[in-house]
Amino acid sequence: MSNRNILITGGAGFIGSHVVRLFVNKYKDDRIINLDKLTYAGNLKNLTDIENEPNYKFVKGDIQDKAFLADVFEKEQITDVIHLAAESHVDRSISGPMEFIITNIVGTANLLEVARSKWTDDNHVFYHISTDEVYGSLGEEGFFTEETSYDPRSPYSASKASSDHLVRAYFHTYKLPVKLSNCSNNYGSHQFPEKLIPLMINNIKNNKPLPIYGTGENVRDWLWVEDHARAIDVIFHKGEIGETYNIGGWNEWTNIDLVNKLCEIMDEKLGRASGTSAQLITYVKDRAGHDMRYAIDATKIKNELGWVPSLEFEEGLDKTVDWYLDNEEWINNVTSGDYQKYYSEHYS
Secondary structure, three states: OOOOEEEEEOOOOHHHHHHHHHHHHHOOOOEEEEEEOOOOOOOHHHHOOOOOOOOEEEEEOOOOOHHHHHHHHHHHOOOEEEEOOOOOOHHHHHHOHHHHHHHHHHHHHHHHHHHHHHOOOOOOEEEEEEEHHHHOOOOOOOOEOOOOOOOOOOHHHHHHHHHHHHHHHHHHHHOOOEEEEEEOEEEOOOOOOOOHHHHHHHHHHOOOOEEEEOOOOOEEEEEEHHHHHHHHHHHHHHOOOOOEEEEOOOOEEEHHHHHHHHHHHHHHHHOOOOOOHHHHEEEEOOOOOOOOEOOEOOHHHHHHHOOOOOOOHHHHHHHHHHHHHHOHHHHHHHHHOOHHHHHHHHHO
16 A cells, blocks of 8 residues: 555544554655544644644544535545544533534444545545444453444443444445454543543642542553554554454553552652552542443454554553653643634634
8 A cells, every 4th residue: 555645534633643643654655634623632732743744734624524525535535544533532422422423423424425435446445443332341251352242331332333333334335445443441642631541640740639430440451542553554554354453452450440550650750758649539429321341352453463562551651641741731731722722823
């Protein structure tokens, strides 16, 4: 695959910005078109280091607008799609599900329809990135595999499950050349601080309460975002058409153990006495429909494509904490909303 015009949707968000940066820097013969609506979670300051690269272009727009998408496909001669655009925060989906339904389901359908209408041969890839939450909740044992039946429990996971089914339907019905992946929880730099790890880092730093749902025994499998970007790269270039790949870190932590670990790291880095930050932990009423355990079996992508995580969790967590502590201005801009001024100044 060379000389591609690759549309990456949601490329100003947390995971998307890492994927865009990797592709822009690694594939100089390809044009990377970053399409993002720039919601609260999309931040162009995530990409200031590559915004002037000759093979990069940013386009502001909404995947809910099918006519706009058709125009982008035509103007940019899009050969491939890496679809990351999504509403992704479970709590927000519980309080306001319709935005998730419209963006994640209708938006994906719009992309599929435009790709189907514009692509007249098989020399294309429509790569849809999804979540392990579509599989539901595990007990104390077992793992999600690519054959695990879907059992979504929240409006967010139900909307992602619906979009997954649509992508597979377009493959089977229209022979659209698709690939899919379902990943575990990501962590790393540039993540909007409503998510667990950056929220806890920011709250610990500012001596604010650390809210833990229920008893904190819910288990998640954590994956460093740069390892996820590497997995997306290898699936896009080497994965089989029509196949699904689960991406996980083989790295399960209960929420309370993870927060306690962050407290230890932060106490050391901030020069606080051991146990100081842990006193900020506050248990709150559990989230509605809170799944107990997620765990990915990433054997398929390891055996077929040679991908494995590059970092042990403690090393990745240490790097992540350092990034947030070293980028106080980024955090302040995101949490204050000042970064919106950047959009109007540069992309009005």
